[in-house]
Amino acid sequence: MPETLLGIAKANDLPLPATTVEELRELYRFRDFAHFIEVWLLTTTVLRTADDFRRVVTDYAAEAKSHGAVYLEGIFAPTQNARRGVAWDDVFDGYCDGVQEARELHGVEVRLTPDITRGSTPEEAEATVRHSIARMDRGVVGIGLGGLEAQYPPELYEEPFRLAREAGLGSVPHAGEVVGVPSVRGALDALHAVRLRHGIRAVEDPGLVRELAGRGTVLDVCPISNLRTGVVRSLDEHPLPELVAAGVQCSLSTDDPAMFATDLSLEYESALSLGLEPRAFYEAGVAGALCNEETRERLRTIGDGYDWGQLRPVTGV
DSSP: OHHHHHHHHHHTTOOOSOSSHHHHHHHTOOSSHHHHHHHHHHHGGGOOSHHHHHHHHHHHHHHHHTTTOOEEEEOOOHHHHHHTTOOHHHHHHHHHHHHHHHHHHHOOEEEEOOEEETTOOHHHHHHHHHHHHTTGGGTBOEEEEESOTTTSOGGGGHHHHHHHHHHTOEEOOEESSSSOHHHHHHHHHTSOOSEEEEOGGGGGOHHHHHHHHHHTOEEEEOHHHHHHTTSSSOGGGOSHHHHHHTTOOEEEOOSSHHHHTOOHHHHHHHHHHTTOOHHHHHHHHHHHOOSOHHHHHHHHHHHHHSOGGGOOOOOOO
16 A cells, blocks of 8 residues: 555655655556566565564555455565565564454455565575475465566576475466466466466467366456556456456456555456456456365355445446
């Protein structure tokens, strides 16, 4: 949330190139995906203490709850914080403390899927995995891969993902967002992805789309994020309907909601405006969740009891 980021920056006496929510939102007008990464690195530099990371989780859980969220799998990128001198333990323990507090204060179940940052050294990638494994009992359930997709293909990270899988962590990398079929193929074959963040450019290869549908691989699709970063030119041109029509399971996610001026309600309303059935996205999210069967069954029950007809198509995104 913009307010959270501004508050943390003030508390840590670290400047941002914005002093109000309005100025921060103006900063979040991205030219392209690379510019988004540049701004993300700039703004997240203010996160320095374990309490900062705890607050990020609890504040977002409260915001997501207002849109009906009951279960979240959050992403964070510890490498950048470690490079700024923040202890790895402070980063991980802060986020894990947030998991517990989100449950206690808001009744929202949060799980964590830390990203290996593309461009990390082998030592940094392994540290991300090792610290994740050590906290599997505190909410860490998977390992992701994020950052500059065009410069760093999935195959570079095969070894740390192998370590993560052998320990029981799910593989949930970003792929098929900025780069097309080779990125998706690398994530599936080299990283053994059980779910893909984005994955939308798989539509460029009908055979790959059929494979994704056949395997039941869930794509975490973020329509508003794709629009804001220029990955798609307009919502009407988004490949989500094509993927759904081909039988690919797609969930809806917010990516970075503060930076993309979105929320869970807006994502569902955007999908509805494309003529798609919102309940199917929830069910895909449940199917792809890295949770135990007891939690999955509880989520199914919640979905069965929800009034899906209350959603309305969005206009003017």
